[in-house]
Amino acid sequence: MAQPTALLHGERWPVQGFESIQPGTFDAATVVFPNMAAYRARDWTRKDGFIYGSHGTPTTFELEARIARLEGGLHCLLSPSGLSAIALVYMTFLKPGDELLVPLNVYAANRVFITHELAAWGIHVRLYDPTDLETLEFSDTTKLVWIEAPCSTTFEFPDIVEIAASAQARGVLTALDSTWGAGIAYRPFELGVDIAVQSLSKYANGSGDTVMGAITCNDKGLYEALKLCAMRMGLGVSARDAASILRGLDTLCVRYRAQDAAARFLVSELSRYGDVLRVLHPSLTACPGHTFWQRDCVAAAGIFSLVFQERFSSTDVDRFVDGLKLFKIGFGWGGPVSLALSYGRSVVSAEPLEGELVRISVGLEDPEDLLADLAQGLRLLPSID
Structure with missing residues (x-):
């Protein structure tokens, strides 16, 4: 056998009988079928065989199984990003003429996708105030209700149970962005939702170096519809990212x-700076939806926002952010390094915000060091004349 052929067709090292802490990483685009019968029996919705890299490998199937267990669901599908997971839910379950109900303070990238793509495809959108469910109005064309718990910038926490029950009574699907909960703070399906979407780039990854999303559900029919739509779009994730x-x-x-x-x-300590700022976090009694967080959650994640008094300009607040030593400036949260990012005054929220908003993502530094850094940053603000 010639050397090039021998390199490609030599016997492979057996993997049976080998076990380590981490599961194996199986990279694949092309997957080899043992025979034509196996090829003809392929089914993109099943996980008892392999078809192509975008269908899945042992590594990605392992991750899907773990995320499903984490969220308390039965079926999970990975997606290239959290936003692509959101978009996949929309594209699977909405068609022209259908109506989507979405909270007015929805994640900004989600809002942009709705405004541009869904609107252009003839899908109607109705906003509701997650802190006032009198605004949750259904119609004959309503097919899906989107929920965020909580909003990822202003942290209003909705009554998930009531929203899910109202939708279920009308035969309408509910999908929850559960990234903040991460399978830890609450169990989506125990609260009555049909679909849970999570950006694995945040807490699941924890290193700030991998982008991925996941969709979890209990209903096999919903999973199969999502899987087939993902197949037709060619969506998939790499085994190395899954690892x-x-x-x-x-x-x-x-x-x-x-x-x-x-x-x-930090929230408790910073709440003492009432003459400078307002703190937004579900654990605070003043935060809209605090009672629902208290009822449904066992944890509260590691992000919060600071709203500065109206007298402070964007230049003042930028000086505060730029002056922080431990907090880096960047998108995302859930990683090892603390982050701070100013969103200005244009944030959409259930309650109007009069001043500049800065979102804080807490990393793994010592909390006392983080407090000292925030305190010295606040001292950079101009004093009252």
Whole structure:
């Protein structure tokens, strides 16, 4: 056998009988079928065989199984990003003429997709106030209700149970962005929702180096519809990225609770600066929806927002952010390094915000060090004349 042929067709090292802490990473685009009968029996919705890299590998199937268990669901589908997971839900279950109900304070990237793509496809959108469910109005064409718990910038926490029950009574699907909960703070399906969408780039990954999303559900029919739509769009994730998320899951519970505790410490301390700012976090009684968070959750994540008094300009607040030593400037949350990012005054929220908003993502630094850094940053603000 010639050397090039021998290199390609030599016997492979057996993997049976080998076990390690982390599951194996199986990279694949082309998957080899043992015979034509196996090829003809292929089914994109099943996980008892392999078809092509975008269908899945042992590595991605392992991650899907773990995310399903984490969320308390039965079926999970990975997607290239959290936003692509959101878009996949919309494209699977909405068609021209259908209506989508979405909270007015929905994640900004979600809003942009709705405004541009869904509107252009003839899908009607009705906004509701998640803090006032009298505004949750259904019609004969309503097919899907989107829920965020909580809003990822202003942290209003909705009554998920009531929204899900209202939708179910009308035969309408509900989909929940559960990224903040991460499978730790609450169990989506125990609250009555049909679909849970999570950006695994955040807490699941925990390192800030991998982008991925996941969709979890209990109903097999919903899963199969999502899987076939993903197949037709050619969506898939790499095994190496999946392996990165799998490693992150090993420490998810410990990291989440540590960042939750640190955030609550900071929130409590910063609430004393009432003459300078307002603090937004579901654990605070003044936060809209606090009672629903208290009823439905066992944790509160590691992100919160600061709303500065109206007298401070964007230049003032930028000076505060730029002056922080430990907090880096960037999108995202759930990673090891703390982040701060100014959103200005244009944030859409259930309650009007009069001043500049800065979102804080708490990392794994010592909470006392983080507090000292925020305190010295606040001293950079101009004093009252």
